Amino acid sequence: MGEFFNIFIKAAFVENLVLAYFLGMCSYLAVSKTVKTAFGLGLAVIFVLGITMPINWLIHEYLLSETGVFGLDLTFLRLILFIAVIASMVQLVEMVVEKFSPALYNALGIFLPLITVNCAILGGSLFMVSREYNFSESIAFGLGGGFGWFLAIIAIAAIREKIRYSNVPPALRGLGMAFILTGLMGIAFMSLLGIDPAAFQ
Amino acid sequence: MADTNVKAAPVQEKEPLFQFGKKERKLLSDPLNDNNPITVQVLGICSALAVTSLVYPSVVMSIAVIFVCGFSSLFTSLLRNYIPKQVRMIVQLVIIASLVTVVELTLKYLNYPIYKQLSVYIGLIITNCIVMGRLEAFAMANKPWRSFLDGIGNGLGYGAILIIVGIVREIFGKGSLFAGSPIEMKLIGPTAEYFINTETSTLFGWYANNNLMVLPAAAMFIIGIMIWIQRSFNKKLVDIS
Numbered sequence: 001m002g003e004f005f006n007i008f009i010k011a012a013f014v015e016n017l018v019l020a021y022f023l024g025m026c027s028y029l030a031v032s033k034t035v036k037t038a039f040g041l042g043l044a045v046i047f048v049l050g051i052t053m054p055i056n057w058l059i060h061e062y063l064l065s066e067t068g069v070f071g072l073d074l075t076f077l078r079l080i081l082f083i084a085v086i087a088s089m090v091q092l093v094e095m096v097v098e099k100f101s102p103a104l105y106n107a108l109g110i111f112l113p114l115i116t117v118n119c120a121i122l123g124g125s126l127f128m129v130s131r132e133y134n135f136s137e138s139i140a141f142g143l144g145g146g147f148g149w150f151l152a153i154i155a156i157a158a159i160r161e162k163i164r165y166s167n168v169p170p171a172l173r174g175l176g177m178a179f180i181l182t183g184l185m186g187i188a189f190m191s192l193l194g195i196d197p198a199a200f201q
Numbered sequence: 202m203a204d205t206n207v208k209a210a211p212v213q214e215k216e217p218l219f220q221f222g223k224k225e226r227k228l229l230s231d232p233l234n235d236n237n238p239i240t241v242q243v244l245g246i247c248s249a250l251a252v253t254s255l256v257y258p259s260v261v262m263s264i265a266v267i268f269v270c271g272f273s274s275l276f277t278s279l280l281r282n283y284i285p286k287q288v289r290m291i292v293q294l295v296i297i298a299s300l301v302t303v304v305e306l307t308l309k310y311l312n313y314p315i316y317k318q319l320s321v322y323i324g325l326i327i328t329n330c331i332v333m334g335r336l337e338a339f340a341m342a343n344k345p346w347r348s349f350l351d352g353i354g355n356g357l358g359y360g361a362i363l364i365i366v367g368i369v370r371e372i373f374g375k376g377s378l379f380a381g382s383p384i385e386m387k388l389i390g391p392t393a394e395y396f397i398n399t400e401t402s403t404l405f406g407w408y409a410n411n412n413l414m415v416l417p418a419a420a421m422f423i424i425g426i427m428i429w430i431q432r433s434f435n436k437k438l439v440d441i442s
Contacts, residue, residue, distance in 0.1 A: 019418075021251055021417070022246065022247060022250040022251050022417055023247050023325070025247045025250070026243065026244055026245070026330040030243060076306065079302055079305070079324050080295060080298040080302070083294050083298050083327055083328075084291070084294075084295075087291055087294060116290065116294070116328075117327075117328045117330055117333050118328065119247035119325050119328045119329075122328045123247075123321055123325055123328075126321035126324050126325070130320060169429070170432075170439050171433040171439055172425070172428070172429045173439065175243060175428055176425050176428040176429045176432065179421045179424050179425035180421065180422055180426075182418075182421045183418040183419070183421030183422045183425065184418075186416070186417060186418035186421065187418045190416070190418075
């Protein structure tokens, strides 16, 4: 349990997917104009990351590795299989959201299917492989990474809502300012590097 | 009626398969400034920023993206009339994923240290929004040759930004240029050589490396400032909202 919590904290704060690795930037910048849509997209990302990570772990361990069902080293198929799992999970989330919350569905619009090409999801799966997590660790990493992404997009959306009332140079308005704000937030998040995750065990 | 139809068809056929006129040149040059994938369309930032702390990996990454972007556009465009609309995303992803696998394995064979350094970011070209975005916006509706040029053009626009950011970050962060490649050079700092410095004196010997530039956050600032500069010169890009 301690290990689980440890990885969760590390993935959410210290190695934040957006602010430390710059994953999922496209939707992060495009959907962060209001807090409401950012909230919905953040929840969807937590859900998709939390589900795809264990599934991809199982696929990697039992289908692709040499100790798996086929007994062959099939890791070159990794990218294609991972992206197929992610695409189908996103399809599932899309159907669920459309059924239970049409308002949110309309607000998210094109960005819901675009979670498929959200680098944070595939990047999370690839990090999981390269860091050799086990099954429960991969769940913790998925949920923690999703939570960190959620926090980051809520924070930037709140700042961007307020900064609309400020006198920013015209050429820097919108996108340029969002980039600089993200950079500042990244530096702020770096102060969390001082946390020793072992303290939570 | 039948006559005009017959006449119309050959005119279409006469258009050569590979031509390089004004329109084609525009396809290549547009993404470099007016329609840049990173600073204007805001696509593909994800994998762009993490690899730019040195120039050499940025160059390798740009070449990989240009290759994947160009050829996925070409193949998608060739198949565009056979792909059913409902499953087009999956088909596009499979095309992109196969090309990225080719790139990944080739790079692993050719240059293992760089492959290690780029780690997951080569795989992440699959989810690079530029590739997917160009397939959706251009290749699904245009002829193969034009789509190929459009893909190459957008790859070039992406690479240009990547290399500029890489140069700024490496010079100010490490004092070197092209570190890790055969033409590595130390430009500024106490141990500088080549160009700016003569054998007896170093022009920028007093410079101490700025560690902020090595952090990923610096890439955000540099791109933010580049957008600022570009939009100051190019008023029609300014965000009015």
